[in-house]
Amino acid sequence: MSANILVVEDEPAIQELLALNIKQAGYNALRSLSAEHAQQLLRETLPDLILLDWMLPGMSGIEYARRLKSDNLTKSIPIIMLTARGDEYDKVRGLEVGADDYVTKPFSPRELNARIKAVLRRRAPQMTDDPIEVAGLSLDPTTHRVSGNNVNISLGPTEFRLLHFFMSNAERVHSRTQLLDKVWGDRVFVEDRTVDVHIRRLRNALMASNHHDLIQTVRGSGYRFSAQTVEKTT
Amino acid sequence: MSANILVVEDEPAIQELLALNIKQAGYNALRSLSAEHAQQLLRETLPDLILLDWMLPGMSGIEYARRLKSDNLTKSIPIIMLTARGDEYDKVRGLEVGADDYVTKPFSPRELNARIKAVLRRRAPQMTDDPIEVAGLSLDPTTHRVSGNNVNISLGPTEFRLLHFFMSNAERVHSRTQLLDKVWGDRVFVEDRTVDVHIRRLRNALMASNHHDLIQTVRGSGYRFSAQTVEKTT
DNA sequence: TAATATTTGTCATGAATCTGTCATATGACA
DNA sequence: TGTCATATGACAGATTCATGACAAATATTA
Structure with missing residues (x-):
């Protein structure tokens, strides 16, 4: 968009x-x-x-x-x-x-x-055409290509926009509503929970290059795209 | 030219x-x-x-x-x-x-x-008349000739311009509207979907030298001319 | 000029893919 | 353990594309 x-x-x-x-x-x-x-x-x-x-x-x-x-x-x-x-x-x-x-x-x-x-x-960093690269995962808006560690990753339109937004606004938690606004655009009426599903689809796709854990769930708040890996509290 | x-x-x-x-x-x-x-x-x-x-x-x-x-x-x-x-x-x-x-x-x-x-x-980036060659497919604007791996390829005027534009702006996704603007010119009014048809005609022609897969469809965005082959990731 | 090719834009149709939602499973937290 | 938020798989409806057909417009040839 x-x-x-x-x-x-x-x-x-x-x-x-x-x-x-x-x-x-x-x-x-x-x-x-x-x-x-x-x-x-x-x-x-x-x-x-x-x-x-x-x-x-x-x-x-x-x-x-x-x-x-x-x-x-x-x-x-x-x-x-x-x-x-x-x-x-x-x-x-x-x-x-x-x-x-x-x-x-x-x-x-x-x-x-x-x-x-x-x-x-x-x-709105994701509105520009600059290529982005985070932790070995790179996305180029002009060619519409995503690759992680030299593995090509194919995404549907929505997942692409979602990832684009995440990568341009990394390290920060976004609520589902915010994501809907920024990625889907305002004036769209979609269920909040739908975001979950797309997150899952995106994670699935990123699995190909093992980048799926860059998308972190922040319970009660939303999601975050982060290069820093989460440490599990045992 | x-x-x-x-x-x-x-x-x-x-x-x-x-x-x-x-x-x-x-x-x-x-x-x-x-x-x-x-x-x-x-x-x-x-x-x-x-x-x-x-x-x-x-x-x-x-x-x-x-x-x-x-x-x-x-x-x-x-x-x-x-x-x-x-x-x-x-x-x-x-x-x-x-x-x-x-x-x-x-x-x-x-x-x-x-x-x-x-x-x-x-x-009109494709205005320069330098011959272009991508992945064995070559186009010479001055002679108006296209050949792929020494096989001559004949194209209609529009397909020629389209290919010329693609080859001079490779790797980048172009929306149908952009293509219409750049290849058809901004004073024409044609249906967006018409681009699809010409893409198909171009692909058809390029089939002769097996270069038809250089033109890739980017769902939801447009088309891309690319030397890199697409790998399907499921 | 008439007849014949080529080229072009549009449409209808079917195939492929994408999307939003639900129902259910799983896991976190108090 | 009970409750609530998130993950997941399935699915039908909606989009988006590819394709073949066709008629109008153009160019070419006789």
């Missing part, structure tokens, strides 16, 4: 350019011409990143950013502001209201992509 | 310089002194990239860019604008009308080439 990026920009030409760029980079572009309309879109899908123009008709970009950051539902969505000039003052205010980064117009496509990638990496 | 680059520049000296540079880099240079003349050229050949001077006699560069981007036939041709020294305002307007990148005069040949290359790669 590639990242959804919401572009809030009132100038159609620039919006188009941004959207094109985003698609080119392999993300999914949602578009909105105003803060008000963006707000509506948010009801359906929560994007993984918001590109927000500084100046907007109606509610200004900065105003909207503040609002997004104060709403519990959206506060964790990273925001990249598009500012007109390299104005230091703007920059300060942008960061003040909680923007995660900003890009000054005119921007080069490369710069924009680099920033998007950087921000996404911070917030 | 090396990329054609159209240079629209009224100053003969600069045009000459640009053309030289382009040829040096192995591309094909088409030249035009005005937007009007360029328009005529476009009737014969659609270039793969347009280098457009900001200021032109008659129709200005920006005006022309806008026009190119609004015409269905030419809208997908990337444009690099040549702007006078670091004029911020120009850059904004350039991007506004849909230019893909810009180079400020005076430019260094190296920078120009880098940008051309980047834009072309983003647009």
Whole structure:
């Protein structure tokens, strides 16, 4: 599931350019011409990143950013502001209201992509295309390949995403609900217990290279992907 | 089939310089002194990239860019604008009308080439006409020939482009949509599933030299052209 | 120009694979 | 030991792909 990026920009030409760029980079572009309309879109899908123009008709970009950051539902969505000039003052205010980064117009496509990638990496590492390797187990999102100690491992789509998420967020416990949100995506309604089954399928597949014990059960909390082996208390 | 680059520049000296540079880099240079003349050229050949001077006699560069981007036939041709020294305002307007990148005069040949290359790669990585060879299967863009282990393979136009794209972007998974964009071009609207059919046709053709299994299906994601064979792990 | 190939996009169908849920077994913890 | 959370195997429904057929569009040839 590639990242959804919401572009809030009132100038159609620039919006188009941004959207094109985003698609080119392999993300999914949602578009909105105003803060008000963006707000509506948010009801359906929560994007993984918001590109927000500084100046907007109606509610200004900065105003909207503040609002997004104060709403519990959206506060964790990273925001990249598009500012007109390299104005230091703007920059300060942008960061003040909680923007995660900003890009000054005119921007080069490369710069924009680099920033998007950087921000996404911070917030949702599994959304980037970087290959990951943990304890001899490696996963490459671009080739969609997984191998453990040179043994090829084939996974179904969901197991692949699950492993991808685990590997990009290792050493940390994830509740079933969190996993559903991050791996399945919000707006999907699935039983919590279903996660168990997929964990099992993933473990099964990883058995081929003896990496199945990297996925640890944390009783009462969820699961954890960890390179550190668990010591059994005897 | 090396990329054609159209240079629209009224100053003969600069045009000459640009053309030289382009040829040096192995591309094909088409030249035009005005937007009007360029328009005529476009009737014969659609270039793969347009280098457009900001200021032109008659129709200005920006005006022309806008026009190119609004015409269905030419809208997908990337444009690099040549702007006078670091004029911020120009850059904004350039991007506004849909230019893909810009180079400020005076430019260094190296920078120009880098940008051309980047834009072309983003647009059509398979545009270079170097022969490619993977696992005994070879494709020569100039002669339009494909052969596997000395067996000649004949392909329809679309299958040829598809294979060309695959071979120049091997090992990586491409979604159907991406394939449509890159192989069919972004101005066509065809069903996603159509890709399946062409994949099959290509596989069929490659069967002649037993290379059909280089094209792998990645369930839920798309297709991949890979020299590495898949091992089934159950 | 007419006739004949080729090429292309779409569809219907059946096969392969994936998914979510349940029922039951197992194991952890107080 | 009893209770509760997790593991596991089975399964039916849902997706996703492969494939053959076909007609429209294009190119080629007579």
